[in-house]
Amino acid sequence: MSTTEVPPPYFCNPAEEAEALKHVDWASHEPLMFMRRRGGIKLDYADYYERYHRPENVERWAKLLGPGGMERLHFHKGMGLKTEREEIDRTIAVSKKMHELGLKVSVYVGGTLHTDWFFKERPESKDWIAVSTSGSPITYQGYQLWRYFPCLNNPGYRAYVKEVLDVAVDEVDADEIFFDNQILRGEPRSCRCHVCRELFPKYVEGKYTPEQRVERFGHADISGITPPLWTDEWPAGAVRTINDPVIQEWIDFRCRNVHDFFLDMRQYILSKKAAVAVGMNIKGIHPHNLCFDNGIDHGRWQTPGFNCCDAGLHARIGPKGQMSAEFRAYKMTHTTAMTQSPQGSNLDNILCLVMNKQLDVPGFGMRPSMGREVNNIYGPLGRFLRQHEHQLFGTRPIFMDVAVVRSFASMAYHCMNWIYGPLIAEQALWDSRIPFGIVFDQNFNTLKRHKAVLLCNQEALSDDQWKKLKAFVENGGGLVATEHTGARDDWRRARVKNALTAVFGLELGDKPARKEFGKGRVVYLPKLVPAIEYKDVPLRHPYASYNDCVAPKNWKQAEDALRWAAGGRFSFELKAPKGIAAEFREGPTPDERVVHLMNFTGKKIAKPITITMEAGEKEKWAVRILAPDGAPKAPPTPKKVKGGWSVTLKGMGDLYAACVWSPV
Numbered sequence: 001m002s003t004t005e006v007p008p009p010y011f012c013n014p015a016e017e018a019e020a021l022k023h024v025d026w027a028s029h030e031p032l033m034f035m036r037r038r039g040g041i042k043l044d045y046a047d048y049y050e051r052y053h054r055p056e057n058v059e060r061w062a063k064l065l066g067p068g069g070m071e072r073l074h075f076h077k078g079m080g081l082k083t084e085r086e087e088i089d090r091t092i093a094v095s096k097k098m099h100e101l102g103l104k105v106s107v108y109v110g111g112t113l114h115t116d117w118f119f120k121e122r123p124e125s126k127d128w129i130a131v132s133t134s135g136s137p138i139t140y141q142g143y144q145l146w147r148y149f150p151c152l153n154n155p156g157y158r159a160y161v162k163e164v165l166d167v168a169v170d171e172v173d174a175d176e177i178f179f180d181n182q183i184l185r186g187e188p189r190s191c192r193c194h195v196c197r198e199l200f201p202k203y204v205e206g207k208y209t210p211e212q213r214v215e216r217f218g219h220a221d222i223s224g225i226t227p228p229l230w231t232d233e234w235p236a237g238a239v240r241t242i243n244d245p246v247i248q249e250w251i252d253f254r255c256r257n258v259h260d261f262f263l264d265m266r267q268y269i270l271s272k273k274a275a276v277a278v279g280m281n282i283k284g285i286h287p288h289n290l291c292f293d294n295g296i297d298h299g300r301w302q303t304p305g306f307n308c309c310d311a312g313l314h315a316r317i318g319p320k321g322q323m324s325a326e327f328r329a330y331k332m333t334h335t336t337a338m339t340q341s342p343q344g345s346n347l348d349n350i351l352c353l354v355m356n357k358q359l360d361v362p363g364f365g366m367r368p369s370m371g372r373e374v375n376n377i378y379g380p381l382g383r384f385l386r387q388h389e390h391q392l393f394g395t396r397p398i399f400m401d402v403a404v405v406r407s408f409a410s411m412a413y414h415c416m417n418w419i420y421g422p423l424i425a426e427q428a429l430w431d432s433r434i435p436f437g438i439v440f441d442q443n444f445n446t447l448k449r450h451k452a453v454l455l456c457n458q459e460a461l462s463d464d465q466w467k468k469l470k471a472f473v474e475n476g477g478g479l480v481a482t483e484h485t486g487a488r489d490d491w492r493r494a495r496v497k498n499a500l501t502a503v504f505g506l507e508l509g510d511k512p513a514r515k516e517f518g519k520g521r522v523v524y525l526p527k528l529v530p531a532i533e534y535k536d537v538p539l540r541h542p543y544a545s546y547n548d549c550v551a552p553k554n555w556k557q558a559e560d561a562l563r564w565a566a567g568g569r570f571s572f573e574l575k576a577p578k579g580i581a582a583e584f585r586e587g588p589t590p591d592e593r594v595v596h597l598m599n600f601t602g603k604k605i606a607k608p609i610t611i612t613m614e615a616g617e618k619e620k621w622a623v624r625i626l627a628p629d630g631a632p633k634a635p636p637t638p639k640k641v642k643g644g645w646s647v648t649l650k651g652m653g654d655l656y657a658a659c660v661w662s663p664v
């Protein structure tokens with residue numbers, strides 16, 4: 001199935017659906033052997049495990065998920081192919097049944113070695129384990145100490161994973177292969193094995209000419225550089241900003257290792273079977289330095305794949321009234337090639353469907369979608385979403401009037417930028433229902449998709465990036481920059497003259513400054529003032545709480561600056577009670593627009609919601625409302641207003657409503 005080939009929606013007969021739901025047992029991605037070794041399982045876990053493998057249970061999956069529905073099965077946790085064989089055979093049997101019933105099979109590939117058995121099965125694997133600064137293995141946190149992380153660069157380990165993939169493709173005939181636990185642990189718990197120590201200087205050398213190496217490191221010969229030697233006395237957790245070029249390269253190298261492992265495995269899988277979806281758990285944007293701590297630089301994930309925010313942030317109203325959710329992860333699917341699974345609640349599922357740029361996997365179909373990643377909504381809501389998913393969601397772009405920049409050098413080399421930088425601005429944009437996106441270095445060639453670019457303390461941008469920003473503004477774009485934006489280059493060297501002054505002639509001081517430049521506009525704000533001060537713990541990796549992630553105190557000033565820079569208005573403006581989030585997309589046809597309203601309050605809203613859409617003088621628009629709890633009897637009539645059209649809804653249901661705009 002592809003975007004051009006949309007299947008009719010699948011509806012299970014409500015009575016049959018209710019009956020199947022009463023008896024169904026959903027699969028787990030964990031083998032029984034692992035559950036027992038982990039300890040603390042429910043006494044009837046083995047009974048459940050037996051039950052969910054039964055053919056009659058798989059038939060219930062088929063009934064509930066519909067054609068092309070997907071379940072993720074246990075496959076290889078890391079005990080070893082021989083040790084896990086009996087359970088793998090059970091997965092093969094279930095897979096056969098699933099395929100007979102037209103379902104898609106996802107299998108789980110774990111990222112740790114379970115040493116109790118693995119070392120016996122593969123004695124040579126003792127050479128594959130990751131080695132921390134102290135020379136000790138890197139265990140799965142402090143409680144599953146028998147699980148060791150392998151080195152993702154080790155050729156022996158990579159060859160072994162490919163043997164695992166052979167079984168996944170050749171014997172299970174998997175339609176999706178999902179990798180978990182490949183992201184790295186925080187320093188000093190990351191690999192310094194002989195493979196990494198050899199590869200690191202070679203990788204860095206390959207990035208630069210001899211002249212560049214002299215400029216960057218002081219000498220062209222960098223074959224002697226080694227991974228940074230953090231210790232208990234000099235802990236990595238104390239690091240805040242990173243000027244040392246070798247540590248900068250080490251962060252880049254670690255981000256490269258995770259990404260390169262994914263690319264290598266993906267390529268291997270696709271060389272064996274073209275119609276397989278590949279995913280990896282790399283998590284969403286969280287309030288700590290993911291590049292430094294986990295080797296995850298989301299911007300470089302520009303090869304199609306599937307991500308999950310395992311144990312991520314559930315959609316809810318936060319303690320300060322903010323709308324907390326993994327909205328950043330969903331936004332990112334429009335500027336990377338990774339699409340994203342939900343967190344599980346109905347509201348999260350709505351966010352996932354509404355906000356994701358779906359991935360169209362050849363021979364597999366669209367994801368995320370109902371019956372696949374969203375597999376726990378039934379009844380009237382499930383029927384509503386199945387009826388409208390291809391019409392309302394899909395691969396169509398969202399409106400990203402404001403582009404929040406997260407440049408690698410500004411973020412990876414400045415741990416506090418994950419707490420004070422773009423994070424609070426994104427929260428404010430989301431709470432203010434302003435159409436926005438999150439962009440990375442990889443998106444600088446498509447800035448013209450946006451009305452304005454927001455640079456929150458993006459201090460380390462390259463000369464080339466400033467050239468692109470200049471061209472963007474000259475051609476009518478807006479730019480709002482805060483704090484030390486422009487103060488450094490992408491090696492974090494201090495510029496003699498701030499780039500904002502050098503490029504746009506903005507005089508920077510402790511007061512806001514704005515000017516017109518070419519056809520566009522530029523604003524400087526000295527600071528986004530955090531509403532809640534982060535309490536830093538000097539020796540610990542900075543890690544903020546989403547509960548404290550709220551709009552800056554001076555957000556009004558920033559919002560005004562953005563609106564001015566964007567030319568006076570955004571594509572959409574929303575006046576609504578607190579707790580209503582919005583996403584703005586093209587669709588159902590390319591000429592139409594949809595404003596998706598997502599209700600975080602959990603209660604019916606009986607207050608007016610006014611949506612104003614920017615439109616040309618001669619355009620005429622009609623509106624219709626789609627909602628799971630029923631559309632209003634008569635659709636509201638839009639009114640012509642200055643610069644566009646405006647419509648007022650009398651309220652909305654407790655979860656979701658879509659306001660579809662069609663040209664007349």
Ligand SMILES: [Zn+2]
Nearest residue numbers: 151191193196
């Ligand atoms: Zn290593």
